[in-house]
Amino acid sequence: MVRKICEVCSTNESNYKCPTCFLPFCSVACSRVHKQTQCEPARPKENSRPKGPVEEDEDDEDRVILSDNALRTIGLNEDIKRLVSQKRFRDALLTVDGAKDRRKALELLMADPEFVVLADLLLEQIDFSDP
Ligand SMILES: [Zn+2]
Numbered sequence: 001m002v003r004k005i006c007e008v009c010s011t012n013e014s015n016y017k018c019p020t021c022f023l024p025f026c027s028v029a030c031s032r033v034h035k036q037t038q039c040e041p042a043r044p045k046e047n048s049r050p051k052g053p054v055e056e057d058e059d060d061e062d063r064v065i066l067s068d069n070a071l072r073t074i075g076l077n078e079d080i081k082r083l084v085s086q087k088r089f090r091d092a093l094l095t096v097d098g099a100k101d102r103r104k105a106l107e108l109l110m111a112d113p114e115f116v117v118l119a120d121l122l123l124e125q126i127d128f129s130d131p
């Protein structure tokens, strides 16, 4: 660690620091001189770190069923259109989409046999392979 030079006399190495402004000084004598300047407390440095940890994006795997692309594809399928036009299915999809745990929400919906049919149709429409 490089020693700082006393900022009071600018001659000697500093062995101490002002407890208020952290100005380095070398001796009691210089400390006294410094104290006459009525120093101000050192300002805390601006925090340049980003605020908090960035929240991870929701799992894309869960989202794929309701992604924009998927919904566009789904819109082209008459069977799905018919099913999705029913309010209960729209609500169900919204429930899944808004759920904290989409996978869990989807699993719960799978208890409804009609929803399983819809889910199957949806999954048929979603192409997981490259175009
Ligand atoms: Zn000094």
Ligand SMILES: [Zn+2]
Pocket (backbone or CB within 6 Å): 018, 019, 020, 021, 022, 023, 034, 039, 040
């Ligand atoms: Zn000071």
